Amino acid sequence: EDQVTQSPEALRLQEGESSSLNCSYTVSGLRGLFWYRQDPGKGPEFLFTLYSAGEEKEKERLKATLTKKESFLHITAPKPEDSATYLCAVRIEIENQAGTALIFGKGTTLSVSS
Amino acid sequence: DSGVTQTPKHLITATGQRVTLRCSPRSGDLSVYWYQQSLDQGLQFLIHYYNGEERAKGNILERFSAQQFPDLHSELNLSSLELGDSALYFCASSVGGLPNTEAFFGQGTRLTVV
Numbered sequence: 001e002d003q004v005t006q007s008p009e010a011l012r013l014q015e016g017e018s019s020s021l022n023c024s025y026t027v028s029g030l031r032g033l034f035w036y037r038q039d040p041g042k043g044p045e046f047l048f049t050l051y052s053a054g055e056e057k058e059k060e061r062l063k064a065t066l067t068k069k070e071s072f073l074h075i076t077a078p079k080p081e082d083s084a085t086y087l088c089a090v091r092i093e094i095e096n097q098a099g100t101a102l103i104f105g106k107g108t109t110l111s112v113s114s
Numbered sequence: 115d116s117g118v119t120q121t122p123k124h125l126i127t128a129t130g131q132r133v134t135l136r137c138s139p140r141s142g143d144l145s146v147y148w149y150q151q152s153l154d155q156g157l158q159f160l161i162h163y164y165n166g167e168e169r170a171k172g173n174i175l176e177r178f179s180a181q182q183f184p185d186l187h188s189e190l191n192l193s194s195l196e197l198g199d200s201a202l203y204f205c206a207s208s209v210g211g212l213p214n215t216e217a218f219f220g221q222g223t224r225l226t227v228v
Contacts, residue, residue: 034216034217036219041202041222041224042221042222043116043118043204043219043220043221043222044157044204044219045116045219046116046216046217046218046219049216087157089157094170094171094172097169097170097171098164098169098170099162099164099168099169099170100162100169100170101147101159101162101170101172102147102149102157102159102206102217103159104156104157105156106156107156
C-alpha cells in the first residue's frame, strides 16, 4: 500500500535554530515528491517538487532533498513566520484508473519562537 | 494567491441535507482534484477530473459526487450529510493530468454539519 510518513509530528524551535523534517515514503511508482506549507484554516501552499534521488531544491531558508526512500526539508535559521504545518506528498498513478492522486503525510507542525 | 477559487468559504448545514461546493481552477489548468481534510485523517484524495472527464477516484463515499463543466469549473456534491462529513474540503488544479505536475490548492470550504 502506498504510504507517506512524516516525522516528527510537532517541532518547536528557537529563532535561528536549524533543523530538519523527515518524510519517508513507500510507493510502487514514484512520480514526484511534493512539499507544501499549510497555515491554519488555509489551503496548502506549494513549495517544492523533487523527481529523482539526489535532487535538491532551495527557497529562502528552506532546502528539500530526496533519496530513494525519504525526503528531508531542512530549515536554516528559522524565523517565527516559518511557523506552519509542512506537508509532504507523493504523486501516484492509481491502479486501473487513468488519473493520478497526491498521497499526503499527516504533516509536521513547526513552531518557531523568538 | 494560488489562483484557485473555492466558494463558499464556510457552510453550516443540518444532517440529511445536500450541499454543493464550487471550484474554479487556475487559468489554463485542465485537471481538478478534490480533497477532504479532517483533524484525524489528514488530507484524503477524493476524485480527479481532467478536461471534463473523471479520471480517478479515491476514498469517495457514494453519497458524494463531482463533475467538471465545459468551462473547467468543478462542483462537489455532498448529500445525506452526516456529522462525520464535517471537514475542510479543498480543490486543487494542475496544468495537465500528468503525474509530474504541481497541484495548486484553493483556500478550501469549511463544512460544518450540525
